[in-house]
Amino acid sequence: MVELEHLFDSIHNGLTDDGLFITSDMIGRNGHMRWPEAMDMIKPLWQELPNEYKYNQMLKRHEENYRDHDCSTQSFEGIRAQDILPLLVQKFNFDLFVPFANLVMVFIDRPFGHHFDCNKQSDLDFIDKVHQQDEEAIMSGKIKPTQMYAVLTKTSVGKTQLLNPVLTPEFCIRKV
DSSP: OOOHHHHHHHHHHHOOTTOOEEEEEEOSBGGGBOOHHHHHHHHHHHHHSOGGGGEETTTTEEOSSOOOOOGGGTSSTTTTHHHHHHHHHHHOEEEEEEEEOSHHHHHHSTTTGGGOOTTOHHHHHHHHHHHHHHHHHHHHTSSOOSEEEEEEESSOOSSOEESSTTOOTTTTOOOO
16 A cells, blocks of 8 residues: 555545544554664674574575565565554544554564474573563663554544553654
């Protein structure tokens, strides 16, 4: 989807006053890449990985150093990901907002996640460590979440249900 404004206007216009728009989407950097501040945190974590965990299953290549692949160069995947949350904030009211993940997705998602074994304590410890750093950095505002679940309306909802009072939709937007 490239014409997000048209899409969100159409959804907004199609909603009844008590209608809900439920979405699960990527809200990070375009092309599903990482912003520089997240890359600064990923680099030292990447160096802790065993060499055999650095094989990118999707792109069929070994990555001694993590390469932040721009998914939008070969398709429309994530082409306007960083625009989604700001546009939703402009056009809708949030009944529920659940933002999550940034760093941890690099390690558990399709390219590299298959290397980790949930029966291997060292793998569990590493993912727990990355998740903890991820959560702390998101909560402090150092990095922004890259994914969300949301329930939106066209009418005022009063108070948005939040995962955490700090993690409002506005707080989770990375200013470009």
